[in-house]
Amino acid sequence: MAILTVENLHKNYGPIQALKGVSFAVPKGSVFGILGPNGSGKTTLLGIVMDILKASSGSYQLFDEKPTDAHRRHIGTLLETPNFYHYLNAVQNLKIAAAIKQRGEADIDQVLKIVNLEQRKLSKFSTYSLGMKQRLAIASALLGDPDVLVFDEPTNGLDPMGIAETRELIKKLNKAGKTIIMASHLLDEVEKVCSHVAILQKGTLITYGHVDEILVTEDIVETGAADTQQLLKVLQQYNNALQVKMNEQHVEASFAPGKADLEAVNRFCFENGITLNHLRLRKKSLETKFFELTQNKQ
């Protein structure tokens, strides 16, 4: 079963096209990351799914059905910013959310505990810091133990501790069988917690699928020698390397993931008359990968 299916969604704000025919499906039980830079259409996409924005064309389904308010009551959603009544405290705000979701108020204390807001639960929302507001929004999404959670930039405004906790929480929720849809501009966040990813740029879906398949990162071996020109020539003869190129003071050889063998590279160079003075394995940075992905499709 697909939790969410979007088909050819378009959204225009006047002359600006925020979404240009986006289609994908979120499988049940996945942690589905929607990755893209600021202004790529992530929030617009989720806003349409949550019925607060109207699509210009295209359609979407929730739980393989025509979407209704009943579906939304079974999805815990944090969209863009924490939205609460400023003059009410955390408990009063969560009571309203629980009433709208038609759930009891029994788990209010529990969700506040999960996000570490128990101490301040009777303080007015207006007195909260950005991080606390974000925590309250996560707590509100958890109300009623929904099977699906939608988090738009969930770690926004959190301190490093809060970020780590939130990522752990997402993993834990997923282990408990929940489907999580998460929008983020942080590649590293998506890589750390998501099983699936869709990459959006300027309203276009560039690619989507398993994280392992899409965010595959090649191994790169950095080498250095006294005569780098000679080193370059030699390494270009090396069969296993996908690509060999000069990079400032080093020669870099890229390999398929997990295929780089430093010993073999060293031996090969030595046997070809080069003594290495620098040898290092590094992962291609995700950012570089992301730029590659987004650049190719433009």
Place this chain on the structure above:
Amino acid sequence: MGRLLSIEWMKLKNYRAFWILLCLYIATIFGANYIVFRIQQTIYAQKQAKGIAALVLGNPPYSFSSVWQATAHVSSYLLFIPGLIMIISITNEYSYKTHRQNIIDGLTRQQFIVVKILMAAILSLISTCMVVLTAAGFGLADGTNPFSFEGFHYIGYFFLQAMSYIMVAVLMAILFKRGGLAIGVFFAYSMILEQILVLLMNKYMNYAGRYLPLETTDILTPFPRIDKIINTLTSNTPDYTMFFIIALVYLAAYLFIVIRKFETDDL
């Protein structure tokens, strides 16, 4: 519907500005009528002044049966206050973005806006009840005539007028979304702009000003006797039944626009 109203109650019950404004409003209904009532008492206590007043107004306005009409007329000048309350309660949702969150959490767009309209109706009802109590109180205090429900239909007109004013406020809130702007436009239009347009259009366009949105309800609650005198002087009596129907049509239009706009807009 009860569930939706209880959610609305949770939003309002701890909102201090709402309660302060509501109490002030109720106090001003009583207060404004008290001022006019005192003036009447002073005039009717003096022999000479009473003679003139009786010639123009007949029995004191705050005596039965004209007290319903007099109180409705005087109180109608205060309808900007419940309008203000309504604007604040709607534009707050916009500025906190809780209108989005309510929909996200599982209200339908229709439920959200219909409950606001219901709140407008409840505010109109509260206003009307306060006017009834105030009118009955001053009618009894005046004591010229015994208690009577004659002329009570002006209370019905007042309810329609209250609903119209408050719905115009709701319309402004939905159209402008920002509190300051909505309040500014609502006050400027309802209190000044429309009055000027009414005067000009009545003078130069054969009483066309009477057909302006709020004027159609204002015309239904004139001050006792004064309306008849003016009508005689200008020899142009408005068709009250027609204005009642036009006011209802306007009200239906506000409801339609407000619901339609909230259901189809990007929130």
